[in-house]
């Protein structure tokens with residue numbers, strides 16, 4: 261028996277923390293507690309992936325109504341009730357958060373609804389109750405928080421946290437950023453009839469993704485009515501009164517809106533956590549430094565999920581949490597492999613992507629073959645919706661191994677889950693082609709693309 265109150269104390273009941281605590285218990289840890297200062301579920305359930313997808317569903321209907329007419333439906337006049345959507349979303353999130361709490365209880369993990377801060381490497385202060393507890397092992401899984409720019413009038417803006425709970429649907433919104441959150445919300449609001457302006461400091465949104473994904477999403481943002489201003493950032497925000505704000509940009513332009521939103525990245529949520537008192541080191545970006553087994557600079561303290569800023573996605577935090585529990589409580593050292601993680605961006609149309617982008621593959625491999633296609637999805641045949649689907653395979657020309665799959669179009673997130681299996685398994689283009697097509701689908705293109713595509717600059721050099 262240890263002299264500590266707990267074998268494991270987890271700070272943060274989000275995806276990573278909950279999985280880790282439950283698995284630790286299942287692996288035989290006797291006393292496990294998890295502290296949560298808000299509601300069990302974390303960013304994903306409470307103010308991220310889950311509510312975002314409800315908003316995306318709501319937004320997509322406006323396009324579906326238009327498509328339906330081509331198939332003979334008379335849709336008639338439509339109306340949208342934001343308050344009802346938010347109410348239903350809140351009910352569902354309450355239900356899901358309850359399931360998280362019940363699952364913890366059923367596994368025998370103590371849920372402590374309080375803010376936890378470290379006093380030293382084994383001692384935790386519970387802020388609301390004033391209690392102090394001790395633990396042999398500590399896991400930090402507190403996630404991230406939106407980054408707020410340091411500009412005049414910054415307090416007039418909101419982040420995605422508040423966007424989920426706006427009392428009224430905005431009439432005009434201006435969103436800063438060109439990443440996942442900015443692009444997803446720009447199209448959520450555009451689909452709901454809001455006048456949207458997106459301000460991005462680069463030239464094409466979604467930096468880090470394959471260039472064909474970026475250009476397709478950028479074009480679709482514009483096609484869906486989003487006014488995208490590039491090469492520009494917010495300089496200051498002015499209160500015009502009566503709920504109106506004016507955003508001054510560094511290019512001299514200004515944009516007026518009733519809601520101003522920042523989606524310019526998230527930062528590890530480490531403020532006030534007492535990491536310095538425990539000796540836990542941070543990297544230059546403010547994330548907790550960990551080794552391949554999620555161990556921090558302190559032997560008994562581990563960290564998983566967004567607070568470590570490795571790959572900031574819910575399923576990754578879950579896998580890191582499970583790997584931590586296997587390592588520490590099941591005597592099976594497990595380093596989660598962060599390669600070839602598939603992800604989706606729920607723009608409209610959405611993105612699915614796994615593996616290397618063309619640009620990264622060209623840097624790493626001597627010969628790269630590209631197969632790609634772009635077409636109007638069949639469902640749009642009877643409408644004037646000109647949006648396009650893009651599919652691309654990045655292949656190692658020497659081994660024929662498919663290194664990356666990149667898709668923009670309806671159901672891309674569903675397709676990429678399966679393509680992710682093939683990429684992770686290291687399958688070759690021949691093996692893809694050996695799979696018979698499923699017809700008529702868009703996904704069949706993944707096994708029927710025959711022609712190699714050569715970039716114009718390489719063609720000229722041939």
Ligand code: NDP
Pocket residue numbers: 409436437438439440441442444460461462466467493494523524525526571572573603604605606
């Ligand atoms: P991202 O890091 O994806 O994007 C941040 C954007 O803001 C980039 O376009 C970046 O520009 C820009 N930016 C950064 N700093 C500044 C600045 N000081 N001034 C102006 N612009 C700036 O962050 P998000 O907030 O969109 O999302 C956070 C994380 O959440 C993502 O990394 C992702 O892991 C996760 N997420 C995942 C989702 C999913 O899986 N579908 C959905 C939503 C979030 P530049 O490109 O030039 O760096």
